[in-house]
Amino acid sequence: MSLIFVSLVAGIAMGASGKIPAAWFHYSNKMTTIMLFIMLLALGAQIGIDRELAAKLTLLGGRALLIAALSVAGSIGALWAVARKWNLAGSGHGQDRNSCRQIQANKE
The missing domain is CATH 1.10.287 (Helix Hairpins)
Structure with a gap:
């Protein structure tokens, strides 16, 4: 490691x-x-x-699929919560009011 x-x-x-x-x-x-x-x-x-591992692959595969699905769902949920809290839904690719250039202009 x-x-x-x-x-x-x-x-x-x-x-x-x-x-x-x-x-x-x-x-x-x-x-x-x-x-x-x-x-x-x-x-x-x-x-x-x-x-031995190949024989247990179906059991491990099911658990791995469940863990992966829950990880994706948790990531989407966290992103949704952050975007909702900070009102980022319409910000696009940093070209709107949340872009670095616009934030810098607002500070001045």
């Missing part, structure tokens, strides 16, 4: 330092997607090899 954290912090530091060529940013989204697919393929292969 610490290797993951160290790698993430190192990547942030490299990006913030400006030492990464700008041309790499064009490919970063594609590289991330490809690496994610490779990780998912490896995870699927590992699950397929483990007979």
Whole structure:
């Protein structure tokens, strides 16, 4: 786990330092997607090899689906509550009264 954290912090530091060529940013989204697919393929292969886990997959899959559905519902509910409290329903993409430019203009 610490290797993951160290790698993430190192990547942030490299990006913030400006030492990464700008041309790499064009490919970063594609590289991330490809690496994610490779990780998912490896995870699927590992699950397929483990007979005990594969046998329990239906039980685990049902629980995972329930947890995922409740997580999405909770996120939508929290977003709805925050948007309603702060009256953000009509704010769009930051181009209305809640945009940074408009908030700065209101302060002056």
